Amino acid sequence: MQQTGGNTGCATSGGSGKASCGSGAGANDLPPEIWAKVKNHPCYSEEAHHHYARMHVAVAPACNIQCNYCNRKYDCANESRPGVVSEKLTPEQAAKKVLAVASAIPQMTVLGIAGPGDPLANPDKTFRTFELIAKAAPDIKLCLSTNGLALPDHVDTIANYKVDHVTITINMIDADIGQHIYPWIFWKHKRYTGREAAQLLTERQLLGLEMLTARGILCKVNSVMIPGINDRHLVDVNRAVKSRGAFLHNIMPLISAPEHGTAFGLDGQRGPTAQELKALQDDCEGEMNMMRHCRQCRADAVGLLGEDRSAEFSTDKVMAMEVRYDADTRRAYQERIEGDRLELVAARQDELAALAGENSDITVLVAVATKGSGLINEHFGHAKEFQVYELSASGAKFVGHRRVDLYCQGGYGEEDSLGTIIRAINDCHAVFVAKIGGCPKAELKQAGIDPVDQYAGEFVGKAAIKWFRSYLACVRSGEIQHQSRGDADIRQGAFIAA
Numbered sequence: 001m002q003q004t005g006g007n008t009g010c011a012t013s014g015g016s017g018k019a020s021c022g023s024g025a026g027a028n029d030l031p032p033e034i035w036a037k038v039k040n041h042p043c044y045s046e047e048a049h050h051h052y053a054r055m056h057v058a059v060a061p062a063c064n065i066q067c068n069y070c071n072r073k074y075d076c077a078n079e080s081r082p083g084v085v086s087e088k089l090t091p092e093q094a095a096k097k098v099l100a101v102a103s104a105i106p107q108m109t110v111l112g113i114a115g116p117g118d119p120l121a122n123p124d125k126t127f128r129t130f131e132l133i134a135k136a137a138p139d140i141k142l143c144l145s146t147n148g149l150a151l152p153d154h155v156d157t158i159a160n161y162k163v164d165h166v167t168i169t170i171n172m173i174d175a176d177i178g179q180h181i182y183p184w185i186f187w188k189h190k191r192y193t194g195r196e197a198a199q200l201l202t203e204r205q206l207l208g209l210e211m212l213t214a215r216g217i218l219c220k221v222n223s224v225m226i227p228g229i230n231d232r233h234l235v236d237v238n239r240a241v242k243s244r245g246a247f248l249h250n251i252m253p254l255i256s257a258p259e260h261g262t263a264f265g266l267d268g269q270r271g272p273t274a275q276e277l278k279a280l281q282d283d284c285e286g287e288m289n290m291m292r293h294c295r296q297c298r299a300d301a302v303g304l305l306g307e308d309r310s311a312e313f314s315t316d317k318v319m320a321m322e323v324r325y326d327a328d329t330r331r332a333y334q335e336r337i338e339g340d341r342l343e344l345v346a347a348r349q350d351e352l353a354a355l356a357g358e359n360s361d362i363t364v365l366v367a368v369a370t371k372g373s374g375l376i377n378e379h380f381g382h383a384k385e386f387q388v389y390e391l392s393a394s395g396a397k398f399v400g401h402r403r404v405d406l407y408c409q410g411g412y413g414e415e416d417s418l419g420t421i422i423r424a425i426n427d428c429h430a431v432f433v434a435k436i437g438g439c440p441k442a443e444l445k446q447a448g449i450d451p452v453d454q455y456a457g458e459f460v461g462k463a464a465i466k467w468f469r470s471y472l473a474c475v476r477s478g479e480i481q482h483q484s485r486g487d488a489d490i491r492q493g494a495f496i497a498a
Ligand code: CLF
Pocket: 042, 043, 054, 055, 056, 079, 080, 110, 111, 112, 113, 114, 143, 144, 145, 165, 167, 250, 293, 294, 295, 296, 297, 305
């Protein structure tokens, strides 16, 4: 498959009020009723995203606003990368697709509607889809992502359909900034432009957020980081949404290139670098927990975050499938996953115990090639992304991921891809892989990135901490001198997947 282009704490009532709730939190950090809502939602729990999958159905084509990072030829860039086009479905087709995916991928636990336009600009299709799925597959969580303009009008319906998770994209709370992001909005049969449009939008978004959290619906806020326009302002946005009960804040990079045909792409507006994004997320983390594992997925995404199985479930294929939805099989499979997950939690405890007594303020980033389950189980040449962990005396913390072009194509290493991979993980001291060839190994070393393949099949956190301890020992003995690394690129151009 080949796609072109490339775009886009604690809560008061929705969260727990504890210091460590949110995307990185585990069972012991959250009240049981919140943990029950997030524990197998791959977007709301960083831990869950290693094990559980989501799917989107593209039932909502229309939109009621214009964002400068969006080209209507493609999906809603508030959740997807531009350059990705989804096949639109009727609610009935969507319901069949959900059952087909639920049968084939028993770890799929969440159904989201995220476009290709705005779900609440298409309320009949959106809520009819939720109604059909709630009846046919009641174990699947319902999720919605919106620009928020129409949200206050639909809060009661959202609550009635038991949609437990809602994402609102909020890029500003100041209309002077908003007018540079939104050229127009369409509200109550009238088009508004400029500052007036942005003012209306921010009022409706914040009102919708307050109304949802007052009803105990978990809310995540997505923000697109646009350097020079709203980057520093997102700290204010973070405070504003936290004070209104948002559970999680997901700051995503603007992905912008002229070939996407967006206003920002054509103007040459750049997206942030990896370190600019991380610094902003780190600044906001003091205020609220941050989601760092978002993959800006398409409106018909299927699978674990970071994998794309949508091609297996095209409308033609789904309509021809004989679907047998079996709740018991799904439950049994998910119980096995919970067993694996406990092992991962135990490995994390071991990892922390191993670090006890380390007294160093050195912090390094490492990249990991993984197919999921928290394991180092992907070959360097087959990785479509690398997960990035920050290692310090307090442990291994997931801080993001870097999308890359495949290095290995048709059995051969691609030199061009190797350059882009090195630029994508250039801020990392090491890359952990299940296997790697001699050629890329040598080039990585030359670029100052240690290729580590002796931990194949091991848990990421545990292996990374072993490596980190030996790194610290080498620094102490003077064998190596610790140096900080440079910045890295966030993938903007064509994306080539297997
Ligand atoms: Fe979909 Fe969004 Fe629900 Fe997740 S995605 S509607 S909350 S089920 Fe998740 Fe995808 Fe990021 Fe969205 S990784 S783009 S945050």
